[in-house]
Amino acid sequence: MDVSPKRLHHSVELDEVDLRIIEVIKTDGRISNNALADAVGIAPSTAHVRLKLLVERGVITGYMASIDQAKLGLGLQAIIGVTLRPITRKESITRFAEQVRGLPQVLQVFFLGGSDDFMIHIAVRDSSAVREFVVEHLSAQPSVASTRTSLIFDYHRNALVGSFQ
Template sequence: MDGPGRDPRSKDVRTERLDDLDARILAILEREGRITNADLAAALDIAPSTAHARMRSLVERGVITGFHASVDQERLGRGLQAMVGVTLRPGSRHDSIVAFADEVRRLPQVVQLFFIGGADDFLVHIAVERASDVRQFVVDHLSAQPSVATTRTSIIFEYHRNAVAAPFR
């Protein structure tokens, strides 16, 4: 699997492109992350040693960044979810962006935090027990921050997730 311009003696597999087998492995893992190596190999009609080596390569190359559990927030008593758009005040943008992200990502109600371009600076995905908890979260943790100019809250009725995204660096 030597690519053009790549030293065939190099042990660095990070520069290799994904081939069809890699793509098939990823498609199966996105649907069933807990599949055993033996079942993965059988599904792909390859040897278990090949499946293991390919998985290890995908992890080493940084294509697979982790293995995650999908948690049912409702079973945890946090069945109400919302997306809160947050716009920060103009000014010392870099410092306020970093400080806001550092503080908000640690809050237990936060499921996901997105730093985005557009009308808002952030989208904060939260899961709480009831509507009054959404209000309290926005008032206590977002609007109370001096760097926050505005918030906009949308309740999530239902959602579908195709895959777990890798964290941004």
């Protein structure tokens, strides 16, 4: 195993223990400290300190629960590409992102370089709700030039797999 420190993103050095801790918590963010220590092969006190340092250094930015949206009655997910009009672009980008992030249907918002300015990941009950979201929350905004909607049939995120029936 390569035990030399790895420099990732602007001056954060991660050694082999850090990388093993990250791999373990990526698949189970709720793992107990003792189980984490066993999985990585270090003392529980070392696991606690190293995990705390990864958080303090900004490597670990939070923990999220993976929610089965279908069990909440939101069985249809979509990705919507949004292109903004070129006029007053900086202000419209900021305003658009702030407005969309707060909508209850929105799971994720991606600001992009390329043909689309944003990709918006939503979860809703059915195709009528997708249409309603696009018409009321996207197309109605004066800064939006166009949208492209793609329905999600299945997805894979980190070590989690979700499928919809």
